[in-house]
Amino acid sequence: MPEVIRVSKKEDLEISKEDLKFLEGLGADRRAKLAMGTTEDYLRMLEKMKDLEKRGEITIHHVTDEYEPAGVRTLSRRVKKIPTVELWQHKSCGQCGHIPGYISALYWVMTELGIPYVDDTNQTSCTAWNYYGSGTSNPVALSAVFLRNMHAAWEKNAYPLIHCGTSYGDYKECRYLVVMSREIRDRVRSILKKIGRDLVIPEEVVHYSEWLHVMRWKIAERRKLDVSKVSVAVHAACHTYKLMAEDFTYDDTVLGGKKPAPTSSTALALGAKLLDYSNWYDCCGFGFRHILTEREISRSFAYFRKIRPIVRETGADVLLTHDTGCVTTLDKSQVVPLAHGYKETVPVMSDSQFAALAMGAHPFIVCQLQWHLADWKPLLAKMGVDWASAEGEYKAYLERVRNGERPAFIRSPPRNLENRVRGESA
Amino acid sequence: MTGTVLVVGGGPAGLRAAVDLADFGARVLLVEKRDQLGGAPVRWKYRSLAPDFTPTEEVMGPLIGFCESSPMVEVHKGSVVEGCEGSVGDFTVKVRNEADGTTTEHRVSSVIVATGFEHFDASVDPRYAYGRAPNVIGINELEAMLKEGRVVGHDGRPPKRVAFIFCVGSRDRSTNPWCCTVCCGVSIKQAIEMKQTLGDVQVYMIYMDIRTVGLWEKLYWDSMEKYGINYIRGRVGEVYYTGEKLLVKGEDTLVRGPFEVLFDMVVLAVGIEPGPGTKQAAGVLGLKLNEYGFIAPRQPNVHVDSGRDGIFLAGTCIAPMSIEETLSEGSAAAMQAAKVLKKTVAV
Amino acid sequence: MAAEERKKEEKGRFIAERRYVDDQRIVEPEKLEAGGVDMSGRWGTLVLPRTIEEFDHSLFEGVKRLPRGGKVGKCWQCGNCTAVCPVAHANPMFNPRYLIHIVRMGYQAEIEKVKDYVYLCSGCGLCSAACPKDVDPQGVMIALSIAFKSGRAKGGR
Amino acid sequence: MGPSEAVPLIIDRNAIVGHAAVVDLMAVLLPLSFVLLYLRVRGWDVPFTPFGIFASLFAKEGKPGFAARSRALLSATAQDILFLKRAGGRCEEPLHTWGRGLVMWGALGSVAATLLAALTDPAAVPMALTDPVRLLGDLSQAALASGAAILILRRLSNGARRRATDIHTWSLQCLLLYVGLSGVAVDALSQGGSFLAMEAMYISQLASISALLLYAPFSELAFLVWKGSLLVQKSLLDEAGPPG
Structure with missing residues (x-):
């Protein structure tokens, strides 16, 4: 017997009596510190998702064997299925703008490993820019955008792989809302109808760092450079492991299973020396709206609360992270403090760039380190990359691009899969 | 009818009770779980006792010596009480020796329970990195170091800067909600001893409240006025080992300012909690435990009265308390046992 | 005085939540250049963290040696002095209890923020009468006034 | 207020202690008092001494021009010191403020x-x-006498305050009280009392003034003079300071 509770002046939430009891317990329950409800709530949501599918209300985009899934342990101890092939690349807004090497390195790695993927042009921003755009949007709109993109992937018969931490966190929360609230579901459905789509909810919301995590040994097999002398510090993105915390990957063999595994695990698999530091839990400084409206505080935080302690405590050669905002903030925020005369500095890049570099990718053509501001030259030298001659190659390559050549590794490989017909699932 | 009294636990309270009863003329059956008499002060090698820095031996030595040599006291070390039947004046108890597994039966007139306490295991609370980072120790472990006169970190070097973190495993709903009453005083005593031992060490006491009750207050005043020990009101959120030093992250609530300061050593004022021995003894003797796991007396203001006739309580199995209170409770329980003896047998 | 106020307002005025940031924490260089690019003003501004990273007792030790500062080490931060202080009731920036604590622990940023207010002490001695530990806060305020100007007290830093 | 300010001299040319002698005494004691004050402040190891205020008039930073500086000096002195706008004005205990004010005025x-x-x-x-x-x-x-009396009675009236007051504060306040009282007494005796009584009173007043001049550099007064001039200098140099 469903109950209707009023959550705000305008919105009602319809949940079962059991769920109601659970939600009522949220405030009192100490575990409710997690982003949305307790771990039990989250597992209940997954159950409810299956129920909805049985009742025919939604379609679930299952991680079928076709995607050659690998299992990972999440914080909730549930095993999460990570698809490894036929991936629909859900790109990130800031990535392409600020750190183009991030995405091209990932594509290069996939091409090297022979992973089929789709680089679909029919993808929109998740519109959670800066996470909920600091209030510029609402749950229904965000959920509709989420499901629109998931539907686009589903029609292409490819599994969505989300590059951006913000999109990833936002999608996990939107999925929770869509499943748990009938009203949001109905409203989103009516919006999707207008654009000829329907509710297709992915069985797993998957971040690219989780894909790197499960593929790390394959990547390590193809390693060309010795990175055993390279020491690495890792910054995990808040949006990946603090939003719906129970759904992110942890591994007992990585950092004792106490800290998020992806990225750290990739660095370890490649043979780099992983260094821990005291403020690993702190934000990169990006914040929510802060990077937009309070740059002074964002850059100061990034430098004084992240970069400087990391350099002082670990002396790492490189700082790896797995989100657009984090790479940008941590890298770009070093410029002003260095101009002020502060000395501590560390190059920052994504785990995909680091993996590609170790696999022998070109530092400029593929990893595009020329866009990074913190000095990466000592790191490249340590990895055995002759960056001076690579620069020459890069210039020649630019010339070829001017003459019309397109880089092969960022082109989506042709796929012969048939599109799912729209409306078939309705 | 028998003139023997069973004392469960060979710590300060149990020893005091045994000595008083033996002096009174009663025979005492003293059962101690460990292989050593003296309880926590001896087991953890306490250097001295608050508030007057009395060497532990001075207080415990005569009690242990008396019990080990007196013909009136039959000491069973490494043993536990396994069964208890009968009623006041005539109990039959089974005592099992844990080493050889043999069980002996004894008839006793009354029972004194003085099973003491355990120090809180700080590894339960991951904030303080106890058990994971070097140089994070409990006050119990520091006592032994002080006794040796060698306070050093894991690298063998004396610390230059030490933090004491108060109320570890005390006054906290996620661990133990009660106040352990003595950890403030003991920590301050140790801080003073550390100053005396190391000289140029800087000591910081990170506290919620300072609870140096009664005459123990002198420790608090002296530590500030004579030894220049620093007090920071606030809590610690995390202790992080940087590979060289301990980064203590906390808040100074007097300035509303977060601090992150490096220390060479962190001492945790681990609280008092009921140990497994207390639970076991309560089970065998049919005594009630309170919500915290201490033995509940019939009436909270009368500690000795267990609620079962002929069974009396003493010391920290009832509630956290200082050693002076524990010793007095031993005597008080002995008095109750003596009253039973007077009623049942001529002594 | 008006000029002072204006200067304060101008510092870091573009920071969105400026009122939460102490003046002392804003580093806004008039000239800043990196790689030939002018980064002065807003683009080069830094906001220092308010985390306390060090305890420094040198100023405190200096205060102990100054006239009437000798008993400052007895202070246990009960707050009796501030409670009775007729100046503290009028101006929250003058707080004898707080001044003693930040000097004792050497919280430099806090000292910078409030040290000029120590001169508001009117010397009435109510605090010294109220102090349960015989710290003589009135005398300590004299010592602090001198210490904040004294090279000897600052020497250790 | 400086030590020099507490020198009320009623001069009687026919008196036992002649005019010239008093002038000579002051000519010795006043500079000595200033030197002692200077040495005492220097002993605190502070860069600023009350005499530095004159140097500030010609300093490079702060308000430009000697005239502007002098105006600033006068207005700061008037506001901060004379009208107790700083410490006194912020003090919510009227009795103490009045006591201090009366002594100074x-x-x-x-x-x-x-x-x-x-x-x-x-x-x-x-x-x-x-x-x-x-x-x-x-x-x-x-x-002066009533101000000192207020300050003394205020401290005497409360047991805790009495106990917390040190001997230097008592000495200073009693000296101030005596200087004021004896001054009034000298003039009163000159109107009706015996010449000898007046002269005795006058000599005792001179003695108390001399004691004050010699003692002031070692009392709280030295600090108050230093602090007062420091506050004035702050205004003069337009440094950031507590709002007046």
């Missing part, structure tokens, strides 16, 4: 009267109350 008035007396020869006037200079001197000394 009285001391300043006494100095002014003394200086005027040296110019106008008020001793020639038979009735003290008819001469504005002597009237000013008497009122100022009465104010």
Whole structure:
């Protein structure tokens, strides 16, 4: 017997009596510190998702064997299925703008490993820019955008792989809302109808760092450079492991299973020396709206609360992270403090760039380190990359691009899969 | 009818009770779980006792010596009480020796329970990195170091800067909600001893409240006025080992300012909690435990009265308390046992 | 005085939540250049963290040696002095209890923020009468006034 | 207020202690007091001494121009010191503020009267109350005495405050009280009392003033002078400081 509770002046939430009891317990329950409800709530949501599918209300985009899934342990101890092939690349807004090497390195790695993927042009921003755009949007709109993109992937018969931490966190929360609230579901459905789509909810919301995590040994097999002398510090993105915390990957063999595994695990698999530091839990400084409206505080935080302690405590050669905002903030925020005369500095890049570099990718053509501001030259030298001659190659390559050549590794490989017909699932 | 009294636990309270009863003329059956008499002060090698820095031996030595040599006291070390039947004046108890597994039966007139306490295991609370980072120790472990006169970190070097973190495993709903009453005083005593031992060490006491009750207050005043020990009101959120030093992250609530300061050593004022021995003894003797796991007396203001006739309580199995209170409770329980003896047998 | 106020307002005025940031924490260089690019003003501004990273007792030790500062080490931060202080009731920036604590622990940023207010002490001695530990806060305020100007007290830093 | 301000001198050329002797005494004691004050402040190891305020008039930073500086000096002195706008104005205990104010205003008035007396020869006037200079001197000394009395009684009236007050504070306040009282007494005796009594009182007043001059650099007064001039200097150099 469903109950209707009023959550705000305008919105009602319809949940079962059991769920109601659970939600009522949220405030009192100490575990409710997690982003949305307790771990039990989250597992209940997954159950409810299956129920909805049985009742025919939604379609679930299952991680079928076709995607050659690998299992990972999440914080909730549930095993999460990570698809490894036929991936629909859900790109990130800031990535392409600020750190183009991030995405091209990932594509290069996939091409090297022979992973089929789709680089679909029919993808929109998740519109959670800066996470909920600091209030510029609402749950229904965000959920509709989420499901629109998931539907686009589903029609292409490819599994969505989300590059951006913000999109990833936002999608996990939107999925929770869509499943748990009938009203949001109905409203989103009516919006999707207008654009000829329907509710297709992915069985797993998957971040690219989780894909790197499960593929790390394959990547390590193809390693060309010795990175055993390279020491690495890792910054995990808040949006990946603090939003719906129970759904992110942890591994007992990585950092004792106490800290998020992806990225750290990739660095370890490649043979780099992983260094821990005291403020690993702190934000990169990006914040929510802060990077937009309070740059002074964002850059100061990034430098004084992240970069400087990391350099002082670990002396790492490189700082790896797995989100657009984090790479940008941590890298770009070093410029002003260095101009002020502060000395501590560390190059920052994504785990995909680091993996590609170790696999022998070109530092400029593929990893595009020329866009990074913190000095990466000592790191490249340590990895055995002759960056001076690579620069020459890069210039020649630019010339070829001017003459019309397109880089092969960022082109989506042709796929012969048939599109799912729209409306078939309705 | 028998003139023997069973004392469960060979710590300060149990020893005091045994000595008083033996002096009174009663025979005492003293059962101690460990292989050593003296309880926590001896087991953890306490250097001295608050508030007057009395060497532990001075207080415990005569009690242990008396019990080990007196013909009136039959000491069973490494043993536990396994069964208890009968009623006041005539109990039959089974005592099992844990080493050889043999069980002996004894008839006793009354029972004194003085099973003491355990120090809180700080590894339960991951904030303080106890058990994971070097140089994070409990006050119990520091006592032994002080006794040796060698306070050093894991690298063998004396610390230059030490933090004491108060109320570890005390006054906290996620661990133990009660106040352990003595950890403030003991920590301050140790801080003073550390100053005396190391000289140029800087000591910081990170506290919620300072609870140096009664005459123990002198420790608090002296530590500030004579030894220049620093007090920071606030809590610690995390202790992080940087590979060289301990980064203590906390808040100074007097300035509303977060601090992150490096220390060479962190001492945790681990609280008092009921140990497994207390639970076991309560089970065998049919005594009630309170919500915290201490033995509940019939009436909270009368500690000795267990609620079962002929069974009396003493010391920290009832509630956290200082050693002076524990010793007095031993005597008080002995008095109750003596009253039973007077009623049942001529002594 | 008006000029002072204006200067304060101008510092870091573009920071969105400026009122939460102490003046002392804003580093806004008039000239800043990196790689030939002018980064002065807003683009080069830094906001220092308010985390306390060090305890420094040198100023405190200096205060102990100054006239009437000798008993400052007895202070246990009960707050009796501030409670009775007729100046503290009028101006929250003058707080004898707080001044003693930040000097004792050497919280430099806090000292910078409030040290000029120590001169508001009117010397009435109510605090010294109220102090349960015989710290003589009135005398300590004299010592602090001198210490904040004294090279000897600052020497250790 | 400086030590020099508490020097009320009623000069009588026919007296036992002649004018020249008093001038000689002060000529020795005043500079000595200033030197002691300077040494005492220097002993605190602070860069600023009360005499630095004159240097500030010509300093490079701060308000430009000597005239502007002088104006600033006068206004800061008036606001911060004379009208107790800083410490006194912020103090919510009126009794203490009045006590301090009366002592300071009285001391300043006494100095002014003394200086005027040296110019106008008020001793020639038979009735003290008819001469504005002597009237000013008497009122100022009465104010000084009552201010000191307020400060002393205020501390005496409360057991805790009495116990917390050290010997230096008592000595200073009692000296101030005596200087004021004896000044009033000298003038009163000059109107009706015996010549000897007046002279004895006058000598005891001179002694108390001398004691004050020698003692002030070692008392809280030295700090107050230093602090007062420091505050004035702050205004002069337009440094950031607590709002006046």
